[in-house]
Structures are given as structure tokens and as C-alpha cells.
Amino acid sequence: xxxxxxxxxxxxxxxxxxxxxxxxxxxxxxxxxxxxxxxxxxxxxxxxxxxxxxxxxxxxxxxxxxxxxxxxxxxxxxxxxxxxxxxxxxxxxxxxxxxxxxxxxxxxxxxxxxxxxxxxxxxxxxxxxxxxxxxxxxxxxxxxxxxxxxxxxxxxxxxxxxxxxxxxxxxxxxxxxxxxxxxxxxxxxxxxxxxxxxxxxxxxxxxxxxxxxxxxxxxxxxxxxxxxxxxxxxxxxx
Amino acid sequence: xxxxxxxxxxxxxxxxxxxxxxxxxxxxxxxxxxxxxxxxxxxxxxxxxxxxxxxxxxxxxxxxxxxxxxxxxxxxxxxxxxxxxxxxxxxxxxxxxxxxxxxxxxxxxxxxxxxxxxxxxxxxxxxxxxxxxxxxxxxxxxxxxxxxxxxxxxxxxxxxxxxxxxxxxxxxxxxxxxxxxxxxxxxxxxxxxxxxxxxxxxxxxxxxxxxxxxxxxxxxxxxxxxxxxxxxxxxxxxxxxxxxxxxxxxxxxxxxxx
Numbered sequence: 001x002x003x004x005x006x007x008x009x010x011x012x013x014x015x016x017x018x019x020x021x022x023x024x025x026x027x028x029x030x031x032x033x034x035x036x037x038x039x040x041x042x043x044x045x046x047x048x049x050x051x052x053x054x055x056x057x058x059x060x061x062x063x064x065x066x067x068x069x070x071x072x073x074x075x076x077x078x079x080x081x082x083x084x085x086x087x088x089x090x091x092x093x094x095x096x097x098x099x100x101x102x103x104x105x106x107x108x109x110x111x112x113x114x115x116x117x118x119x120x121x122x123x124x125x126x127x128x129x130x131x132x133x134x135x136x137x138x139x140x141x142x143x144x145x146x147x148x149x150x151x152x153x154x155x156x157x158x159x160x161x162x163x164x165x166x167x168x169x170x171x172x173x174x175x176x177x178x179x180x181x182x183x184x185x186x187x188x189x190x191x192x193x194x195x196x197x198x199x200x201x202x203x204x205x206x207x208x209x210x211x212x213x214x215x216x217x218x219x220x221x222x223x224x225x226x227x228x229x230x231x232x233x234x235x236x237x238x
Numbered sequence: 239x240x241x242x243x244x245x246x247x248x249x250x251x252x253x254x255x256x257x258x259x260x261x262x263x264x265x266x267x268x269x270x271x272x273x274x275x276x277x278x279x280x281x282x283x284x285x286x287x288x289x290x291x292x293x294x295x296x297x298x299x300x301x302x303x304x305x306x307x308x309x310x311x312x313x314x315x316x317x318x319x320x321x322x323x324x325x326x327x328x329x330x331x332x333x334x335x336x337x338x339x340x341x342x343x344x345x346x347x348x349x350x351x352x353x354x355x356x357x358x359x360x361x362x363x364x365x366x367x368x369x370x371x372x373x374x375x376x377x378x379x380x381x382x383x384x385x386x387x388x389x390x391x392x393x394x395x396x397x398x399x400x401x402x403x404x405x406x407x408x409x410x411x412x413x414x415x416x417x418x419x420x421x422x423x424x425x426x427x428x429x430x431x432x433x434x435x436x437x438x439x440x441x442x443x444x445x446x447x448x449x450x451x452x453x454x455x456x457x458x459x460x461x462x463x464x465x466x467x468x469x470x471x472x473x474x475x476x477x478x479x480x481x482x483x484x485x486x487x488x489x490x491x492x493x494x495x496x
Contacts, residue, residue, distance in 0.1 A: 187384040188311045
């Protein structure tokens with residue numbers, strides 16, 4: 001069963017890290033872009049969305065050129081002891097880059113959908129800008145962000161092209177589910193391939209069901225819940 | 239048909255024609271001869287195909303390169319190949335066992351040698367297979383033994399010296415021999431196993447550190463597939479590869495006679 005467990009756990013680990021990074025970076029970038037008033041905004045947004053449309057092979061090549069041993073940042077990374085090519089961290093990098101636009105797009109739309117009057121109301125009540133972000137804007141946008149994060153996790157779990165180019169196909173170390181399936185098919189090992197695709201399909205179904213329950217109810221509902229909570233707090237004099 | 243619908247129809251026709259072209263363009267035509275050849279044959283077979291087409295203007299040779307076992311798997315699963323050229327006997331044996339190649343047409347047409355290469359600017363001073371077990375040698379590339387012939391030759395040679403387990407622990411299995419070459423050329427690995435003919439393609443980026451002694455002869459078999467619809471052209475291509483002219487091309491790329 002190691003032939004299934006090892007790549008499955010590795011896939012979950014890689015996708016988990018990539019999702020965590022994207023949840024932070026993607027949301028931060030989306031918030032910045034949604035608030036930024038500049039003509040350069042569309043260009044920056046387009047560049048950050050590129051991984052969605054570029055073939056993963058192009059991304060893989062870019063990453064190799066950037067972080068490879070002889071890459072632009074490779075020598076510098078080498079000196080501080082970070083190795084990305086042929087390591088699981090490299091797989092995380094590839095998955096993060098590929099899935100990034102999914103969080104960015106959903107989070108940006110969610111932030112732009114937040115009613116500014118509510119933020120202004122909080123401002124009038126003397127809440128700090130940080131407080132407004134964490135207590136008004138973020139809770140209101142949470143549903144859209146969650147949807148993006150779930151999509152990003154699914155995309156990271158299925159990442160193949162860029163991962164294969166950056167992290168290679170090292171059994172037990174960088175061989176994720178999708179890469180293990182590719183290898184099994186190439187070697188004509190149909191039994192392993194059948195088992196792996198079955199496990200992948202079941203994993204994805206389970207994830208989608210779980211994700212469907214994790215995503216909070218509609219944004220309006222969250223707002224109402226929040227308002228009710230705030231009202232209650234006001235009522236008890238806190 | 240009224241006057242006003244005309245531009246619309248014309249535009250639709252244009253788009254339709256363009257679509258039809260895109261859809262039809264990459265598909266193979268009847269006169270196409272599909273040759274599935276080992277990745278190490280890439281450069282030699284491109285030249286061979288060009289010369290063959292020159293001599294037989296009515297035939298278009300379509301080349302499909304990859305690891306020999308992958309090509310074999312494709313053919314077993316029904317890929318429309320007419321000729322199969324493998325980098326080792328194992329892949330061809332499997333093809334024969336699956337009855338996808340005509341046993342009578344099978345012939346060895348070239349020989350090669352496995353070499354250990356290092357990046358041209360390598361400072362590790364690797365001079366023997368045993369050096370690969372040193373701590374400062376961190377990554378070694380080789381073809382994946384389960385699907386790449388050069389990987390099988392490599393594994394055999396290292397096993398004979400009792401070094402396989404130590405090297406596999408720092409191994410980077412490649413999808414085909416050219417990927418192994420690429421990893422070394424980019425300096426992403428410290429050393430890699432390829433064929434002598436592959437190393438000769440990038441003399442400015444890689445250098446041969448060790449010529450690995452052949453334990454089993456490194457010979458390339460070629461055969462006509464059983465499901466070919468153009469047995470005559472396929473046989474003619476195989477004969478061309480075996481002819482003096484074909485052998486001269488292979489020799490030019492560093493292949494030896496079988």
C-alpha cells in the first residue's frame with residue numbers, strides 16, 4: 001500500500017502548504033489591488049493572473065530559470081541553504097504559483113463586493129483601519145475567499161506539469177499522486193495506475209464534500225450574524 | 239437570401255473554414271509513415287527521415303520520440319505507429335511478446351555506449367563510478383529503469399559494482415535519456431548517465447567523466463509493427479536505416495555498428 005500512501009500523503013502535504021501560502025499571499029494581494037487606485041492596477045492584475053492562462057510547462061521553465069542552481073536567484077538561495085529543485089518545497093512553490101490566481105480572483109471580487117457604507121459606519125464609530133479590515137471587510141468577504149481557497153487547494157492537489165519540471169519525479173520525495181500516475185502509465189503498470197486514479201478520485205470527492213460544508217453561508221448572512229453580534233455586544237455595554 | 243444576411247453568412251463561412259483548417263491540420267494523412275524512435279535517436283532520425291523523404295517524395299515520415307518503453311506502451315495501447323526503433327532489447331522483447339511488432343522484421347541497426355557525464359564546469363573531480371557515493375556528490379540523474387533503457391543499463395552497471403543502492407538514494411530518475419542530459423547541462427545535478435551519442439550533442443555544456451563498461455551489449459533493434467497499414471513503406475524505411483546510406487548518418491552522430 002506504500003505505493004498509494006506515500007504519494008497521497010505527499011500530495012496532501014504539498015497542496016496544504018501551497019494553500020496556506022496562497023491564503024495569505026492571495027488575500028493580501030487581492031485586498032491591495034481592490035483598494036489601489038492607479039492605472040497600473042490592470043497590468044499588475046494581469047501579471048498576477050498569468051499562471052491561470054500560461055501552460056504549466058512555461059511556469060515550470062520560468063521557475064527553473066529563477067530558482068535552479070544556476071538560476072537568477074539560485075546561487076543566492078544555495079548560499080542560504082534553500083534547495084528548491086528536486087525537493088518537495090519546490091513542488092510547493094510550483095503548486096503555489098499555479099493556484100495563486102484562483103485565490104486572487106475570488107478574493108478580489110469578494111473584497112470589491114463589500115459594502116463601503118458598512119466600513120464607513122465602523123469608521124464613524126471609531127474602529128481603527130486594521131480593526132475594520134479584520135472585523136468588517138474580511139468577515140464580509142469570507143465566503144468568496146473561502147471558495148477561492150478551496151479551488152486553489154484542488155488545483156494544487158492536481159498540479160502536474162510545473163511540479164514535474166521543478167520538483168522532478170523522485171519516488172517518496174517529490175512524487176505526488178499525479179506524477180505517480182504518470183510514471184505508472186509510462187511504465188505500463190496499469191494495476192498501480194488504476195489504484196492511484198481511484199484513490200485520487202475518491203480523495204477529490206471527499207474534499208469537495210468537506211469543502212462544501214466548510215464554506216460559510218452567504219455573505220449577507222455573515223454580515224447579519226456580525227451585526228447581530230455587534231448589537232449584542234453594544235447591548236451588554238461592552 | 240436578402241442583402242443583409244449576406245455579410246453574416248460570409249463571416250460564418252470564414253470562421254467555419256478557419257476552424258476546419260485548424261481541426262484538420264495536425265491529423266495524419268494516408269501517406270504518413272509514423273516512426274516511434276527512442277529519445278537518444280532524436281537527432282540521427284531527424285536527418286534520416288529528411289533524407290528518406292528526399293529519396294521517396296510520396297512518403298511523409300512523422301517522428302515520435304520518447305523513452306523506448308513509453309513508445310512500446312503507446313503501440314500496445316493502439317497508437318498508429320508503423321515502425322518502432324528501441325534503445326534496448328528489453329523494450330523490443332516486450333513489444334514482441336505483446337505481438338505488436340513483426341518478429342521477422344526485427345533487426346539490430348546500431349550500438350552505443352553508456353557514459354557518466356558531469357557539467358562542463360564541475361569542480362567535484364568525479365573520475366569513477368565509486369566517486370558517486372561521496373558525500374559532496376548530492377544528485378545523480380539517470381533514466382527511470384522501469385521505462386527508460388539507459389536507466390536499465392545504468393542500474394545493471396551499478397549493481398555489478400555494488401553501488402546501486404547508494405546512488406539510487408541520491409538519484410533523480412528522468413523520463414528519458416534527454417531529460418537526464420538536460421539536468422546535467424543545467425547543472426541541476428552533479429552527474430548523470432546518458433549514451434555517448436547524447437553527451438556528444440552538448441560538448442560545450444557537459445563532459446564525459448567515465449565510460450561505463452558495457453555489461454550487456456547496448457544495441458538498438460528496429461521492427462515493423464503488426465498493425466501497420468503500410469507494411470511496404472515501413473519495410474522500405476527499415477531497409478533504408480540498415481542501408482549503407484542510413485548507417486553513414488548514424489555513424490555521423492556517433493552510433494556504432496551493432
